[in-house]
Amino acid sequence: MTAIDAGAAGSTFKDAIFRTCRYTGLKIDTQAQLLIKVNAVAAVIFLLVGGVMGLMVALTRWPAVHLLPADWFYLFLTGHGINVLLFWILFFEMAILYFTSAVLLNCRLATPKIAWLGFVLMVVGGVMANYAVLRGDSSVMFTSYPPLQASPWFYLSLILFAVGALCAVCVFFGTLVIAKAEKTYKGSIPLVTFGALTAAIIAVFTVVTGAIILIPTFLWSVGLIANIDPLMYKTIWWAFGHASQQINVSVQVAIWYAIAALVLGAKPLSEKVSRTAFLMYILFLQLASAHHLLADPGLSSEWKILNTSYMMYLAVMGSMIHGMTVPGSIEAAQRRNGYTKGAFEWLRKAPWGNPAFAGMFLSLVLFGFIGGISGVVLGTEQLNVLMHNTMYVPGHFHGTVVAGTTLAFMAMTYLVLPLIFQREIIWPKLAKWQPYLFGIGAAGISMFMMGAGTLGVPRRYWDITLTDAATSFEFPAAAYMMMGLNGVFALMAGLGGGLYIVLTVGTIVFGKRLDTAETQPLVFPLHAGGGEVVSTYGSAGTVKLPGTIILVGIFFASFVLYYFVNWKYLSELWLFQ
């Protein structure tokens, strides 16, 4: 394997040009650096497009505003889903894959040409998907359940995009192989790279499943296949659609560890526990896509229960472990830094003014409390009937992919800008506020959508006043209030998101250059001489973590309480069996 690789990439090796990072001592391949930059920029552009569409959707759902006409609402809703859930997130993830492989391992990037091919395919796919949606004949929503049919361009664009992403994932694997062969690091790969590796492995599974379902669907849309069974489609599509969310979870958790390490010098409490929790994602998380089919006919209860839980919720356990070890490692680091008073001095004196840290910690808390707990409740066989396809569902996943993943990526950007783009962030005072604006906005969106969902408001619904319908029905007044508040918080998140885009683009274009000799304003508790083994696990058995114990205690109590409240609601429904 190494021989083949060395043969194929020999010339690239000679061409690879490195620079040495003045802050971390890491050797950075300039090709990898350029690819990180272009992927990050593409991500931000798609975030802008998808974010604007999302804001329009939220303003239409606000009954008092009701901005868009029905056809534009459904069109924008489809566009919002693919632009932010696929394109923004995946472009950013490609940047993270190159960062965690080539940069963190001091290695040259494997086959940069294939990485560029992947990037071009992804851009072509992204642009084509927007073309398909804006044509107006592909308002089939992100899920595109047949027999509802989009234009062939829609399915083709997703296939091209997925192939491009697969190229990037292969470059990531290739870089790991080269790094090992050329001994650019000692021992095992770092935890953050390990997390990215789990994401990459899940990505392969995801793309293959996507091909299995999207290729026949494309052939169906051009008339070569007569029929796509809707339940078959839904089952396989979710093995792709849900697995792709597990890529996000893995990358986002890797980013939590990375930011805690970069900003506070945090070390994992134990590498064994954190890595095993990542492994659980590979083994259990992406297979659990059955929870999207809990309210469907034709599947047995045994199948549903087994596949959502694998008998003991091992994937949920993986996330619960990270939810404890990340704050635990931060507490341990802060206590070593001298913040030892009481249970929470470490948290009070944390660098809340640093947008990277603030965004990361908000992402951790919001993902756990909002996205995590609601996800388990939603994925419980019987409880699903209470909220299946109601506004509760987008409420849940805005808690995971917006307040969780997107916020984590934004936080990471505040480190990528100085370290990779080598620019000082413009308007640092505004940057300080950005994660709070976006995080609280996203949290509000999630909570109020979930609230409206429990009152029965359906998702993907243009008009909850039902004025066009033959018979009238009034949703409760509280539902109207919640959809209005959803709009208010969407404005707030939109403001935070817009600020993020302005800060990022502004920094890339106008930020003070950090690669010249006289400027060195950054202080990181970083090691010099990247790739050396420097971590000692000072925490195991020595540092006490009362703050973290209290935090996870509060989390667990909320989880149990909310779980049983929903069973109480369920028991009051009409009887059905």
Add this chain to the structure above:
Amino acid sequence: MAISPPEQRIWWNEPIHKVELGWIVIAFLWGLFMFFFMIAWHFIGNQNLSNETYRIQPTAYEEKVEAFAEQYQVGEEDGVPVVRPPAGADVYILARTYEWWPILELKKGQSYRIHLSSADLAHGFSLQPVNINISVQPGYEHVFTLTPTETGEFTIVCNEYCGIGHHTMIGTIRVTE
């Protein structure tokens, strides 16, 4: 640090922090509990979605619904038949863009065998304000036993996107003493 290689190449041999171990045990036991509670609800609970499903051609299902409506029809509203099936009867509901057909009149406390399928696209049966939500797929006839526990007029909205008129897809179930 998490961004540099671990101290020991074989990280599996590392010690585990006591707090971590405690939390792992709690998370594991809670996971086990949640798994068994889903199973338990099939025995102690009254809200479990039935597994009974048949494959059927959408046209054949439409014919069954029409025959059912004709058999128990008691009236008509805006061209839609009002149907009052006897307690325990097989009751057919048809989802089609953009309506739930026909209008049903049921009795509180009586059980009915509800059949649910679609004539065209995927739809979402969402009974409001009760908030029972079930997916409806064309080609699959889902059968479950439903017992209303309250009286009044209830609305079925569609909560699976089915096209431009999705938000106008409304049906009615009336429940009397």
